[in-house]
Amino acid sequence: MNTLWLPLLLSSVIWAEEQYFPQLPNATWDEARLYCQSCFKELTTITSRNVHFIVKNLSSDYWVGLRRRYNGTFPWTAWSNGDPVTYQNWYPGHPVPNKEKKLIPICPSTTESPLSTAITATSTPMITSPKMSTMFQTEKEEATCPILIDMLDCLNMTCYELESVMTTCNRTTVTPKTTTYNTTPEVTTFSTTFNPTTTQGATTEGTTTSNCIFEPEPDPEQYIEDACLVLLSFGMWKEDDCNKSLPYICYEERFFGHIYVSDVNTSAANLSWTEGPGAENISHYRVEIIEDNDQTFNQTFNQTFNQTFNQTFNQTDLFELIQNLTAGTLYRVQVFPVKCGRDLNPQNISFYTQPSDVQNLTVVSTTNISANLSWSEPEGNRHFYSVYIKCKSNKSIHDQVVKCPSEECTIEKLTPGYEYEFTVKAVVNETFGGVPSSASDYTKPSTVRNLKQSEDKYSTEIKASWDPPEGGHSGYHYCLTEVKHNQNCNDCSDATNSRSSSTTNNNITVCKNTTNKQITESGKSDGSKFCLCVQALTKNDTISGEMVPIPAYTLPKSVTLSLSPDYQAINASWTIDGKFEKFEVMIQTVPYTPAKPESTELLYYNFKDLKAGVHYSISVVTINGNLRSQPTNKSDYTRPKSPRNAKANATKNTIDVKWEAPAESSNALITYMVEYHTRFWNLSIKNVTTKTEISYTNLKPGTKYEFNVSVVAGNLASDPVPADANTEPDKRTLVLTMLCSSETPLHCNGTEAREDLFKKLKTEMNETFHDWVHWSLKFVDRKQKLGL
Numbered sequence: 001m002n003t004l005w006l007p008l009l010l011s012s013v014i015w016a017e018e019q020y021f022p023q024l025p026n027a028t029w030d031e032a033r034l035y036c037q038s039c040f041k042e043l044t045t046i047t048s049r050n051v052h053f054i055v056k057n058l059s060s061d062y063w064v065g066l067r068r069r070y071n072g073t074f075p076w077t078a079w080s081n082g083d084p085v086t087y088q089n090w091y092p093g094h095p096v097p098n099k100e101k102k103l104i105p106i107c108p109s110t111t112e113s114p115l116s117t118a119i120t121a122t123s124t125p126m127i128t129s130p131k132m133s134t135m136f137q138t139e140k141e142e143a144t145c146p147i148l149i150d151m152l153d154c155l156n157m158t159c160y161e162l163e164s165v166m167t168t169c170n171r172t173t174v175t176p177k178t179t180t181y182n183t184t185p186e187v188t189t190f191s192t193t194f195n196p197t198t199t200q201g202a203t204t205e206g207t208t209t210s211n212c213i214f215e216p217e218p219d220p221e222q223y224i225e226d227a228c229l230v231l232l233s234f235g236m237w238k239e240d241d242c243n244k245s246l247p248y249i250c251y252e253e254r255f256f257g258h259i260y261v262s263d264v265n266t267s268a269a270n271l272s273w274t275e276g277p278g279a280e281n282i283s284h285y286r287v288e289i290i291e292d293n294d295q296t297f298n299q300t301f302n303q304t305f306n307q308t309f310n311q312t313f314n315q316t317d318l319f320e321l322i323q324n325l326t327a328g329t330l331y332r333v334q335v336f337p338v339k340c341g342r343d344l345n346p347q348n349i350s351f352y353t354q355p356s357d358v359q360n361l362t363v364v365s366t367t368n369i370s371a372n373l374s375w376s377e378p379e380g381n382r383h384f385y386s387v388y389i390k391c392k393s394n395k396s397i398h399d400q401v402v403k404c405p406s407e408e409c410t411i412e413k414l415t416p417g418y419e420y421e422f423t424v425k426a427v428v429n430e431t432f433g434g435v436p437s438s439a440s441d442y443t444k445p446s447t448v449r450n451l452k453q454s455e456d457k458y459s460t461e462i463k464a465s466w467d468p469p470e471g472g473h474s475g476y477h478y479c480l481t482e483v484k485h486n487q488n489c490n491d492c493s494d495a496t497n498s499r500s501s502s503t504t505n506n507n508i509t510v511c512k513n514t515t516n517k518q519i520t521e522s523g524k525s526d527g528s529k530f531c532l533c534v535q536a537l538t539k540n541d542t543i544s545g546e547m548v549p550i551p552a553y554t555l556p557k558s559v560t561l562s563l564s565p566d567y568q569a570i571n572a573s574w575t576i577d578g579k580f581e582k583f584e585v586m587i588q589t590v591p592y593t594p595a596k597p598e599s600t601e602l603l604y605y606n607f608k609d610l611k612a613g614v615h616y617s618i619s620v621v622t623i624n625g626n627l628r629s630q631p632t633n634k635s636d637y638t639r640p641k642s643p644r645n646a647k648a649n650a651t652k653n654t655i656d657v658k659w660e661a662p663a664e665s666s667n668a669l670i671t672y673m674v675e676y677h678t679r680f681w682n683l684s685i686k687n688v689t690t691k692t693e694i695s696y697t698n699l700k701p702g703t704k705y706e707f708n709v710s711v712v713a714g715n716l717a718s719d720p721v722p723a724d725a726n727t728e729p730d731k732r733t734l735v736l737t738m739l740c741s742s743e744t745p746l747h748c749n750g751t752e753a754r755e756d757l758f759k760k761l762k763t764e765m766n767e768t769f770h771d772w773v774h775w776s777l778k779f780v781d782r783k784q785k786l787g788l
Contacts, residue, residue, distance in 0.1 A: 017254040019345075020044055020054055022062060024247050029228040032063045032248035033080055038281055039340035040250035042081040046231065051087065054249065055235035063248035066229035068095070068239065076229075091236045096221045107212035252277075252344075259335055259349035266327035266354045266380065266434070272319040273347050276337030283338050284314045289322060292330040292350075327380025328355035328428045355382045355426035355434035363441040368416035368471070368545060371441060373409050375424055378434065382426035386433055387411060392440065393418040393472055403427075416446035416545065417472030417538040445473045445536035445545035452550065454518075457627055459526035459555040465518035466534055469545065473536040477544060479511040480521050480552070481531045485581040485624075492533035492547035513541065527556035527579030527624045553625030556580050559603075561620050561632045567612045567639045568664055573604040574620055574632065584621045584628075589614050591669060599623070611668035613640030613713040637713035641665060643672065643692070646709045648725035652701050655725050658693040659709050662718070673717065676707045680772035688712070702729030702774030729774035736761075754779065 021040060023032070029043075036043050043065030046054065065080035076095060077085055227239035230246065240246070257274030276282045289311045313320075325331065331353070334346040356378035364372040373387065385404040389411060391397040397415055404424075414420060420443065425436040446469035454463035462480060483489070510521060524530070530552040536545040559574035572585065585605045588594035598605065610616065615637050622629035641662035648657045657674060674694050677684040680703060687694060699705065705727070708720035740753065758779045769775045 018044075018050065018251050019254050020050075021250045021252070022058075022247060023250060026245035026247055027063075028245055029063050029067065029242040029248075032246075032250075033065065036065075036248070036250035038278075039342065040252040041277070042251060044249040044251035045079040045081060045083055046087060046089075046237075048087045051089070051235065055231070055233075058231070058233045058235075060247055061230045061232050061238075063246050064229050064231045067242065068225075068227045089236050091232065091238045093221055094237065095227065095239045096223045098223045098225075102217035103214035104217050105212040106215050255337065255345040255347075257335070257337075257347040259333055259347045261333075261349060261351045264351060264354055266356055267325050268321065268323045269325065269331075269351060269353065270319065270321055271333060271335075273335045275318060276339065276344055278339060281339050282344075283341075284316050285318070286312065286314055286336040286338060286343070287320060288312045288334045288336075290332050291326070292332055325353045327353050327378070328382045328426060328434070329353050329380065330428070352428040352432050353380075354432065355428055356380045357435040358385070358424045358426060358437040361422070361424050361437040361439045363422065363439050366441055366443050368444040368446045369414050370410055370412045371414060371420065371422065371443065373404075373411060373422055373424065373439070375407050375437065377407050378426050380426075381428070382434075383428045383430070384426075385409065386425050386427045388423040388425075388436070389414070390421045390423070391415065391418050392421050414443050415471040416443050416469060417536065418443055419539075442539045442543055443471070444543055445538045446470045447546050447548045448476065448534050448536055451532070451534055451548050453532075453552045453626065457555040459557070460522065460524050462521045462524055462530060462532070462552045462554065463518070464532055464534075464550070464552060466548075468517065469536045473538050473545075475513055475515045475537045475541050476517075476534060477511070477513050477537055477541075478519060478532065478534040479509055480519075481509040481533075482524070483529055483531050485529050485579075487529070487531075489531035489533075489549045489551045492531075492535075492549045513537070524554045525579060526554050527581070527622070528554045529581060529625060530554075551625050553581070553627045555627045556622040556624040556629045558629045559583070559620050559622060559632050561618070561634045563618060563634050563636045565616075565636045565638050567641060568608070568610045570607045570610060570616060570618065570636065570638065571604065572607065572618050572620065572634075575603065576622060579624070580622045581624045584623055586619045587616050588619075589616050589669070610638050611666075611670070612638050612662055612664035613670040613711045613718070614638055614665065614668045615713070637716060640670070640711035640713040640716055640718040642718040643709050643711055643721050646707065646721040646723040648705070648707055648723040650699075650705070650725035650727045652728040652730070653697060653699050655696045655699060655705055655707075655727065656693065657696070657707050657709070657723060659721060659723075661692055662711060665711070671712050672709060673712045674707060674709050675720075676705050678703050678705050678772070680704070680769065699727050701727050702731075703727050704772050726771075726774065731774075 023035070027035065033043050043063065044050075044054065045065055066076065066085065067080065068075045070078050070080060076088075079085060224239055224241055226242050228242040230238050230240045231249070232238055255277055257276065259271060259273045261269050261271060263270045271287070273285070276285075291310065311322075322331075329352065330350060332348070332350045334348050336346045337344040358375050358378055360374075360376040362374050364374050366372070375385075385407075387402050387404055387409060389400050389402070391399075394415070397418070400413070402409075402411060409424075411420075411422065419440060421438055421440045423436045423438045425433040427433045448469050449467040451466040452464065454465060456463055466476075479492070512519075531549055532552045533547040533549045535547045537543065538545075557576060557578040557580075559576045561572060561574045564571040564573075570587070574583075582599050582601045583603075583605075584597045584599055586594060586597040587607050587610075589611075605620075607616070607618070615635060617633060617635040619631045619633045621631045641664045643662055644660040646657065646659040648655050650656075655676075657676075659672075661668075661670065669690060671688060671690055672692070673686060673688050675684065675686040676696065678700070681700060696705070703726065704724060706722065706724045708722055710720040711718040740757070758777075762777050765775060765777055
């Protein structure tokens, strides 16, 4: 597959562009070819590639470059230019072959012409000798004449039928001859009866006389020995006599020459060009030079210049010096070889004249990353100005080139603090520039980076450091000014205008130059605020960059703190010996997340909406800028409130006591103290818990227990809330037998005496046991109990 593609690829590469020129004055083929070779290249060839292009506009028949025999080649195989014939489109029946002519009889007119004689043909089977048959032959000792066989086929006749017809004509004597051929056993033989009679099996032709003659059969398409190819108007081919006069088609490979431009300056240029094909027939070269009147030098800049130059001249040499041109202008040149009074394909080129020089280049101003340039407009035209930027202070910085549309240009993306050389030239066609002009200057240094006060904390000293700026620098300048705490350090104008220490509005300013990246200034008051401004210097400290300000502080002192708690508030107050900016106060309690710190410039702070009976820790820090004093911490409890709804539930040996937290202490972590007391057993126990319930076990049955629940906060306690409960009794029966004696007979048996005794006994029991334990007293009649 690859071997098939290679020839196709090569042919597409080397094939030249062809142009076709129909010529209307008629000429013979040789005359046409001679004219085509003189004024073009050759009579045209026809290929599958060009046939559609050539025939689509034809209105008559044309000679083309193919001849039957050309330089002894095989017929119709090579074009007049030597190319092989790879494509054919012959009209049907063409080219006419050179073949032998058929002979047909030409007889004088009679009553019955030989071909119109009535012929009666009867077909009868005939038995012949096995494998034997006879055929009409002349007396010559050779095979039947091929022309005769063709003629019999044309007449649809057999030899016997022809013999019978020929008896009516005067003929020469023909001696019959019988030739035996081997055939199949069964052969059908046709016996055709004419006047005179013939016999079966063999035909004998007698000697007769005929006036008919044999001539070549007429052919409507005659063979032409010296034939040339005619391209018919509808695209097919046909041969014709080369001496015939017809229109013809010449072709020529499109001429692609070259024009060379050299020694171009602002007003002149040398031109030279390629010699055209068939130079001996080229009378001259016509040179046309046009200043482009539609040239738009840059779509961004929209600079358009009108045509002012247009020149045409004839030249027999292959070179010319062009003068009086305009600087920085586009010129279009065409050179036409004139051959046989006809322009060949022109050679084309466009070129720009060199732009004029830039004058009065000045660096107007610079920033840390840019420079503003200005120059005078040069004569002539230009597309833009090219500015070549080179860093003279640092060779590692890459050079760059920028385009500028006008005579004022801002160059950006420079590196701060370095000296740059700016080279400007006018440019056309992107790369063709005039004589450059140069100027140099420094960019301003960049700002110092990461300016910050030292983390070392001193009450009377300022330390600061920074990183070098990006780009170049030769040193630093800084100023330190003490200011009020409410003054911002955003403006360094005073420091910028100051190159030495000074005092303004009672503010002491210290300004110094240094090559170090850190400073230390001592002897400052504690808790004070300063504005520190630092800038980088370059060009031997003569050009300064932008000031970078930060506030700086001396370390403040800690406060003396006191607290005054209430049920749901704590009032904190403090004192301080020294200056300060503000205070940061914070309150927290376990286990909750500390509250967000609050800032104040006052010497007190009231913490509200607190929980009663809760332990709080309060911290106060003195702030001075980013410096913080050691914190002062103090803790205390808010005053406690009593719990609510205390209840006790008892079983035989257990009592569960529950209560609710004070409303002022909801969701807070507080401490409860629970005390129980039993009077009968004289027992008293205290328990402390943070829960709102407690259980007591292993208690005595049938006993009353009294409880008191209170909230404790440090050494403070709320009023107690009481609750009591009786354990279930473990009942036992105790029988008291009373012996009654009385001086009065039957007194003890009286109802009144018994009731009185029972009341006294019950009173005694109540005074002894009260409700502290479970007891019950009941009178039982002994006689009833005994059943008497």
